[in-house]
Amino acid sequence: xxxxxxxxxxxxxxxxxxRNRRLGGHAAEFACKALEACVKCGACLIAQTIETAVxxxxxxxxxxxxxxxITRRHRFTxxxxxxxxxxxxGDADAVVIATGFRTFDPSNKPxxxxxxxxxxxxxxxxxxxxANAKAIRPSDxxxxxxxxxxxxxxxxxxxxxxxxxxxxxxxxALRAARLIKHRQPESFITIFFxxxxxxxxxxxxxxxxxxxxxxxxxxIPADAxxxxxxxxxxxxxxxxxxQSREEIFDLVVLSTGMLxxxxxxxxxxxxxxxxxxxGYAGTQAHRGVFAAGAVRGPMRIEETIxxxxxxxxxxxxxxxxxxxxxxxxxxxxxxxxxRLVAPGRG
Amino acid sequence: MADNxxxxxxxxxxxxxxxxxxxxxxxxxxxxxxxxxxxxxxVCRVTGSPAQEVLCGARLASCRGGIGxxxxxxxxxxxxxxxxxxxxxxxxxDERRPNxxxxxxxxxxxxxxLSGLPDDGNLPPMTGSPLKxxxxxxxLVAESHPAIAGEIMxxxxxxxxEHKVQCTILTRNxxxxxDGLEALSREARSAGVLFFxxxxxxxxxxxxxxxxxxxAFIDELTxxxxxxxxxxxxxDETLAPSPYAVELGxxxxxxxxxxxxVQGDNVHRLTALTNRRGVVVAGPSRGIGLDPAVxxxxxxxxxxxxxxxxxxxxxxxxxxxxxxxxRCLTCFRVCPYRAVLLNTRPTILPAACERCGICxxxxxxxxxxxxxxxxxxxxxxxxxxxxxxxKTLPYIVAFCCRRSAGVAAKAALDTGKGWDAVVNVIExxxxxxxxxxxxxxxxxxxADGALVLTCHEDNCHSRQGNRLARTRVDQVSDFLxxxxxxxxxxxxxxxxxxxxxxxxxxxxEFSATxxxxxxx
Numbered sequence: 096x097x098x099x100x101x102x103x104x105x106x107x108x109x110x111x112x113x114r115n116r117r118l119g120g121h122a123a124e125f126a127c128k129a130l131e132a133c134v135k136c137g138a139c140l141i142a143q144t145i146e147t148a149v150x151x152x153x154x155x156x157x158x159x160x161x162x163x164x165i166t167r168r169h170r171f172t173x174x175x176x177x178x179x180x181x182x183x184x185g186d187a188d189a190v191v192i193a194t195g196f197r198t199f200d201p202s203n204k205p206x207x208x209x210x211x212x213x214x215x216x217x218x219x220x221x222x223x224x225x226a227n228a229k230a231i232r233p234s235d236x237x238x239x240x241x242x243x244x245x246x247x248x249x250x251x252x253x254x255x256x257x258x259x260x261x262x263x264x265x266x267x268a269l270r271a272a273r274l275i276k277h278r279q280p281e282s283f284i285t286i287f288f289x290x291x292x293x294x295x296x297x298x299x300x301x302x303x304x305x306x307x308x309x310x311x312x313x314x315i316p317a318d319a320x321x322x323x324x325x326x327x328x329x330x331x332x333x334x335x336x337x338q339s340r341e342e343i344f345d346l347v348v349l350s351t352g353m354l355x356x357x358x359x360x361x362x363x364x365x366x367x368x369x370x371x372x373x374g375y376a377g378t379q380a381h382r383g384v385f386a387a388g389a390v391r392g393p394m395r396i397e398e399t400i401x402x403x404x405x406x407x408x409x410x411x412x413x414x415x416x417x418x419x420x421x422x423x424x425x426x427x428x429x430x431x432x433x434r435l436v437a438p439g440r441g
Numbered sequence: 442m443a444d445n446x447x448x449x450x451x452x453x454x455x456x457x458x459x460x461x462x463x464x465x466x467x468x469x470x471x472x473x474x475x476x477x478x479x480x481x482x483x484v485c486r487v488t489g490s491p492a493q494e495v496l497c498g499a500r501l502a503s504c505r506g507g508i509g510x511x512x513x514x515x516x517x518x519x520x521x522x523x524x525x526x527x528x529x530x531x532x533x534x535d536e537r538r539p540n541x542x543x544x545x546x547x548x549x550x551x552x553x554x555l556s557g558l559p560d561d562g563n564l565p566p567m568t569g570s571p572l573k574x575x576x577x578x579x580x581l582v583a584e585s586h587p588a589i590a591g592e593i594m595x596x597x598x599x600x601x602x603e604h605k606v607q608c609t610i611l612t613r614n615x616x617x618x619x620d621g622l623e624a625l626s627r628e629a630r631s632a633g634v635l636f637f638x639x640x641x642x643x644x645x646x647x648x649x650x651x652x653x654x655x656x657a658f659i660d661e662l663t664x665x666x667x668x669x670x671x672x673x674x675x676x677d678e679t680l681a682p683s684p685y686a687v688e689l690g691x692x693x694x695x696x697x698x699x700x701x702x703v704q705g706d707n708v709h710r711l712t713a714l715t716n717r718r719g720v721v722v723a724g725p726s727r728g729i730g731l732d733p734a735v736x737x738x739x740x741x742x743x744x745x746x747x748x749x750x751x752x753x754x755x756x757x758x759x760x761x762x763x764x765x766x767x768r769c770l771t772c773f774r775v776c777p778y779r780a781v782l783l784n785t786r787p788t789i790l791p792a793a794c795e796r797c798g799i800c801x802x803x804x805x806x807x808x809x810x811x812x813x814x815x816x817x818x819x820x821x822x823x824x825x826x827x828x829x830x831x832k833t834l835p836y837i838v839a840f841c842c843r844r845s846a847g848v849a850a851k852a853a854l855d856t857g858k859g860w861d862a863v864v865n866v867i868e869x870x871x872x873x874x875x876x877x878x879x880x881x882x883x884x885x886x887x888a889d890g891a892l893v894l895t896c897h898e899d900n901c902h903s904r905q906g907n908r909l910a911r912t913r914v915d916q917v918s919d920f921l922x923x924x925x926x927x928x929x930x931x932x933x934x935x936x937x938x939x940x941x942x943x944x945x946x947x948x949x950e951f952s953a954t955x956x957x958x959x960x961x
């Protein structure tokens with residue numbers, strides 16, 4: 096979407112084809128994790144980019160849509176099929192694959208995800224915080240007291256062949272944990288981790304503060320058991336003793352990693368784009384086919400924005416648009432103060 | 442007007458890429474490097490293009506003006522060089538600081554910082570015994586970074602597999618949040634590189650009089666004791682902005698982040714923006730380990746965007762009325778964007794003004810006007826939202842920052858939910874433009890309650906607009922209490938653009954409070 100906005104700014108006509116009902120991908124579902132101060136995750140920037148994209152005269156956004164057939168002769172021609180059944184044709188000089196990522200499905204891990212109501216993923220937590228502004232136990236809607244985060248679920252996992260760090264989950268988990276602790280001070284939070292990754296410009300102080308607020312255990316639990324009172328017992332081996340330990344939690348959050356998006360191999364094949372060995376789009380471009388954002392490999396929000404702009408630059412060069420002077424953004428041409436009124440119900 | 446002339450400060454791949462890409466768009470480019478000679482390959486490339494000038498050995502001494510017309514003074518060879526440009530791009534190199542002090546080690550034969558290893562991947566020359574065992578210390582005291590961890594693992598893998606030297610990496614959190622680093626760590630492990638991870642303990646590091654280092658520790662995983670005497674210890678390094686980059690930030694008047702990079706730690710500066718229009722920052726001046734190609738593209742787009750904002754002409758900029766101005770320079774001090782120029786009297790550079798309204802709100806003489814955002818404009822917005830008499834529901838005026846609460850308000854209104862109140866959401870460019878007077882006028886014009894909703898601390902596009910708004914709300918609350926008015930009718934909250942749920946709660950609760958006080 097950022098790539099689309101930049102391309103349109105420089106005079107290109109853009110079609111955005113989005114499979115979901117709304118634009119913005121995963122990042123648009125993320126919750127703000129600021130306490131008093133912003134934690135600089137970048138999630139709040141998405142709403143404005145969506146607005147720019149949908150209001151831009153040179154961008155047509157098709158949501159609930161898929162590309163049905165794409166062929167190239169001199170240009171690309173394709174059919175956009177809406178979920179409702181309607182279809183339309185389009186043509187373009189370049190194609191940008193910006194389909195983001197898929198999250199790892201932890202159902203096959205021994206954590207009982209999908210069976211234990213209080214075992215949730217990081218994305219479930221984002222949606223929960225977004226909708227309720229606090230953490231709750233899905234089983235009964237009550238605030239959990241003992242909360243565990245398990246990092247690297249489906250990332251850094253040689254057995255699965257996932258030899259990558261998903262890069263965003265340490266930051267997302269610690270920021271979410273601090274928000275929960277701030278809003279629900281009675282909660283006791285444990286982070287199970289392999290290595291805590293650096294995020295943000297104030298990482299040192301953020302991490303130091305986190306170490307005072309939470310318990311960090313360098314271990315990834317092996318098993319989870321559902322208890323009768325809907326608590327979850329985790330068993331893990333940490334360095335403190337040679338035996339495995341067990342502990343009970345009210346809510347467990349699995350930091351599921353990123354995977355290349357569904358259907359990427361097929362799309363790449365259709366367009367003649369070579370993928371990286373990891374299955375992501377990597378850095379390749381091929382005769383007018385480009386990739387932007389997390390489809391290229393795991394990234395944080397700020398990195399996907401930078402990468403999208405970089406791709407926009409490459410596309411402009413390919414199209415022979417020599418930069419030149421872009422137009423002033425639409426947002427700057429709106430009146431300074433404006434109003435919206437909710438009339439109430441009375 | 443300096444048309445589209447750009448000065449790029451820096452002498453590294455990122456700066457060169459920006460210079461080339463901007464030249465191709467037809468911009469006139471000046472590459473100002475602090476060192477005497479730029480990279481040799483660079484000289485050929487640059488002189489080949491008539492649109493480029495290379496200023497070697499030029500150190501920025503002062504910067505006056507603003508977007509569209511920066512007057513830059515460089516000191517060079519004991520003299521001064523002046524250049525006028527429309528845009529400035531800062532892409533100065535960062536600096537690597539070896540962490541000897543972290544580990545209590547002194548440089549010597551048995552100790553080298555990471556950047557002391559040969560660039561070609563060969564073993565460093567050793568005096569005396571051949572190199573058999575190398576230990577790398579990574580982030581044992583201060584947290585490491587993927588850029589450094591990556592270099593360490595690459596060096597260890599190469600020494601281990603090509604030169605058959607036993608490598609050991611002693612690390613706290615192993616930073617693998619970078620492209621290909623997890624795969625690299627696996628490869629290094631299978632090649633025989635040993636990793637020891639420390640969570641609760643720290644190895645004991647001793648250096649004898651000849652400079653040789655002894656490492657003693659208990660492996661946390663197995664509980665076994667280890668004592669290592671490597672032939673060479675390679676230390677990690679801390680990446681930080683160079684003192685010159687920091688000085689550039691001071692000369693140009695830029696925000697800095699907690700590490701000292703010349704870009705505020707504020708998501709609204711993403712990716713290459715600074716608090717000054719027309720000043721773009723990229724690569725090693727902005728952060729650690731950023732990809733030069735990606736950074737160059739971002740800087741190029743922002744530099745072209747800066748040219749666009751001067752070409753369009755900003756008609757809604759703040760204006761200072763000469764007759765009212767007493768030259769107290771409040772506007773100069775409070776402007777987050779450095780848009781106030783000091784000539785014989787302060788003037789506002791229209792293209793540099795972001796129209797946040799902070800100067801107008803702070804001016805003690807009310808000498809600053811912003812077209813479209815004046816007292817009458819706000820009053821009209823307040824009255825127009827009021828429902829006709831007789832009133833059955835409380836009337837709430839919600840002053841919202843357009844970038845945060847305003848976006849959330851739109852999403853909340855779209856749900857079609859009501860709050861048993863008439864809510865008039867007034868979007869302002871920045872909460873810092875809301876004066877005590879505008880809050881009071883909400884009450885005097887029939888509001889039962891007023892909300893001031895700003896972005897979170899550190900998320901204000903205008904840096905301190907939210908803090909100023911909070912201070913003013915506090916002042917008005919005190920005033921209301923002194924007048925015997927109910928101060929619960931005025932509420933200040935911080936919100937992000939994606940906090941429509943929280944906004945909904947705030948409105949419901951506020952409406953309930955107002956209804957209950959009305960019934961009392």
